Amino acid sequence: MAAPEKDRQPGNETADPEQEVGELVGRLADPGELEPAERRRLLGRLARTLASGANKARETGVGRGRWLADVFMNIAPRIPIRDLHTLSEHHHGLTGEQLADDLVRTAQKATMTVGAIGGALAAAEFAAPPLLLSAPAQLVAETIVVAAIEVKLLAELHEVYGVRVEGTGTQRAAAFAAAWAKQRGVDPLSPASVSLALGAATKTAVRNRLLRTLGRHLTTLGPFLTGAVAGGALNRIATKKLGQAIREDLRGKLPPGGRSRELDQG
Structure with missing residues (x-):
């Protein structure tokens, strides 16, 4: 039987949940500006x-941690990673360390915004006890999006520092996800x-990294706007810390010669 028209409005598609999750995360992780209302709508969806x-x-008896990891590893290959030329174009011609600075700032702003929205949603649910059980789903969504933004940042920092990761799209996505989990760069010599x-x-x-991130987001549950403030601040700090750690690690993996000089001049 065909679904009623009202159940087939944009945003209600359920034919392929995995594809829908990948598309939603991709849009929410994109560095382009989204109107707050649209970002809130996408996060809710x-x-x-x-x-x-x-x-x-x-x-089916699958634990939340295992399910969360399965979801993220399935969508990781769909996270769009820009090459060095595109990155420079999108960041007003910046190169080298200045480009890396801008990438980290942009990622911080993105995770802070997602944290503020997720925290605000959770705070609203906290203020309405009958709906409190829906809050964890919102924080799980926030966790997935923040992880995608940070994996994207990590992968694009590899482009900036000239540390190429070879392999298929799935292999590279898994390598970047593993590097994110360990908070360090991929070793191209291995x-x-x-x-x-x-x-x-x-x-x-x-x-384990996703569950730690989810645990951080659970601390943003609180009344009124406390969740929004905490969610944004905690994400900004964590993303900044990740960016610093990856950059320090990648500097030690720079190939000798021209690429190193080019980066220094950036």
């Missing part, structure tokens, strides 16, 4: 889709680092 997936996982990224150890590391 993502929360609803993830809540449906979590319920199905629970019915081919095994890419192939091993597809293994169980990586999924465990990603799961």
